[in-house]
Amino acid sequence: MITQNKLQQAQDALNHAIGKVKNKYRLGYHIMAPANWMNDPNGLIQYKGDYHVFYQHNPYDENWGPMHWGHVKSKDLVHWEHLPIALAPGDTCDTNGCFSGSAVDNNGELTLIYTGHHDVDKETDIIYENQNIAVSTDGITFHKIVENPVIPEPPADSNTHFRDPKVWKHKDSWYMVIGNSTEDKIGRVILYRSLDLRKWSYVGVLAEGNETLGFMWECPDFFELDGKFVLLISPQGMKAEKDLYNNLYQTGYLVGDYDYQTNDFTHDSFIELDHGHDFYAVQTLVDDKNRRIAFGWMDMWESDMPTKADGWCGALTLPRELTLGKDHKLLMNPVQELDALRNAEHNIIRQQKVADSYLVEVNEELLEIKAVFDLENCHASAIGVKIRGVNEEETVLTYNLNQQKLTLDCSKSGRVNDGRRTATLEANELLSLRIFVDRSSIEIFANEGQTTMTSRIYPIEEKLGIEVFTENGEVRIKELTYWSLKDIWE
Incomplete structure (x- = not known):
């Protein structure tokens, strides 16, 4: 009953906060929480004809806090409907936060795969993280499975950063990439494999950086696009280089070739994906038109956020279709449906x-x-x-x-x-x-x-x-x- 009580408390707090929101800077055609804080897009999927977007959400405050999963859906990528909060932390598998993750359709069961976050000592920033699953048959109400955590700990050569699972199916197997950091604080993405979404085996390192590419690679997403494989990552800890990498944290990509049999990903150099102030934690879905569609968080950590004074904070970008251009450059353009605005x-x-x-x-x-x-x-x-x-x-x-x-x-x-x-x-x-x-x-x-x-x-x-x-x-x-x-x- 912990989950249901926590969900009801969160929804009540959010409903109370909605009445205090000021509309001065409220966006007209972007995804926002009804009130209070939001960050990363999560669980992007087209399920039973609707586009679903979940997001990191603190229903109790306009600042970052205990992470829940907010939820909206749409039939056309233009008009969005707020749904009840999908996930609340507080169970033994996610004591202090339901951190970012992804969604898949498992034979009609909408399955959310997310990181459980646990604060061991807040003052010294000692944490541990694991991977969990919640399921739904109606796309609205979710319950966490009894097998949680499905991946209880990171590989032995990791530090405690171990989060943001992105899951997809290839042939008869499910695959999961997770953002990770080595014992030496080098960002990387690691890979797991499963036949049933419950029991996972560690495959190995998909890609790893160096001292210049940050200490942690958040929010990985790995997919095939126009004959090549693309790894999206959000590195933390990169230093600015003239016009590049000028935000606190970055989002970019690696493009190359991948062999499922050997887990060999040969790729080009890291390329920054967006060059504005506020673009992070991009995630994608494939829809029934076979388009690769991306959303990013349209804010940036530790930046000025004047909307907090109005009782809310955070938004997502417009949905963007991804294609590969000349020299394997990743292109982003607004989806055609936005013409309806x-x-x-x-x-x-x-x-x-x-x-x-x-x-x-x-x-x-x-x-x-x-x-x-x-x-x-x-x-x-x-x-x-x-x-x-x-x-x-x-x-x-x-x-x-x-x-x-x-x-x-x-x-x-x-x-x-x-x-x-x-x-x-x-x-x-x-x-x-x-x-x-x-x-x-x-x-x-x-x-x-x-x-x-x-x-x-x-x-x-x-x-x-x-x-x-x-x-x-x-x-x-x-x-x-x-x-x-x-x-x-x-």
């Missing part, structure tokens, strides 16, 4: 030369913008787009043609400290920007996902509009279109 289309510019700037007055808070610049005969040194407030506020996206770099500057939209992020983007003939603006977020997809930038912003002014601009010359703008977007949460 659009209200009326406003075509502002078609094949028009602009020198200096061109302003379109728009006071909508929820926007999608498409801006396409012709670079073949461009005489400017830089071009870009500003989302402007009525006075001083602006969020600025600038492309420097000589350096071939894209810079997002949020320092005048609520990120006074550490407001800029820059990414290399080789755009030779065309710069195409697809920009999603929500009340407190911006997501940028440049040149069909060659570069993405995701950041939280915290404006206080009303919107003035959208401005395209140039520096030191003119550019032909092939297209400038915007849509106001629906608020799915009303």
Whole structure:
């Protein structure tokens, strides 16, 4: 009965907190908890026709705390419905937290695989972690199995970091990757195998880093995509290198070839996946259209989080379809279903030369913008787009043609400290920007996902509009279109 009592207490606390939430920065078309804290996306799956997304959640406070699993579902990846809290900690297998994990459909039984977190000594940060299972036949109510923990401890050559299981089926076997750290504090991903999801055997190390790739690889995800294998990881402890790795923790990937018989994964170097301020713990699912769809946590550890003052914190990114591009580069683009968010289309510019700037007055808070610049005969040194407030506020996206770099500057939209992020983007003939603006977020997809930038912003002014601009010359703008977007949460 511990679980049911804990779930009811958590749901009651959440229901009470909902009435205190302020809507100042609440997002219009992103997944958020109804109130209080959320972080990593968990358990992404399409089950009985619905998309399910679970997430790390503290229903008791707007700060991180005892991790529960929040839960939403959708039929179209656009309109989301909040469901009751799925998992609560407090049993012997998960004393202090139901940490991140994944979901599979086991012959109609929705199975959640998650990490049980246990604090041995909080003051000295001594912990231990194990892997557990909870099941459901209706996709709403879950019970933890009596066999928990199904993996009680990490391999002998590990330290205590042992979490975030991602499970999939290949032929007649289930496989599980887990984020891990060696005794020498080197991040790695380890692999297990099972025939029944209950009894697991350790296969070995799938991939391991070095001193430059962090002390722990969180939230691994391993899958085949367009003939190659991709390992997504979120390393903790990497040092910044010029424009790279400027957040506290990173998310990126390794691409290569894999042999199930030998557990041999030969791969290229680590590549950062998103170049904004707020993208972490990305996880994926495969849907019935055979698309690999990803969500990330749209916040970052130890960053300023002004929404806490409003009784909530944390959001997930838009759903993004993953594909492999040239040179095995992983591309992310918004799923097609997001077109359903659009209200009326406003075509502002078609094949028009602009020198200096061109302003379109728009006071909508929820926007999608498409801006396409012709670079073949461009005489400017830089071009870009500003989302402007009525006075001083602006969020600025600038492309420097000589350096071939894209810079997002949020320092005048609520990120006074550490407001800029820059990414290399080789755009030779065309710069195409697809920009999603929500009340407190911006997501940028440049040149069909060659570069993405995701950041939280915290404006206080009303919107003035959208401005395209140039520096030191003119550019032909092939297209400038915007849509106001629906608020799915009303």
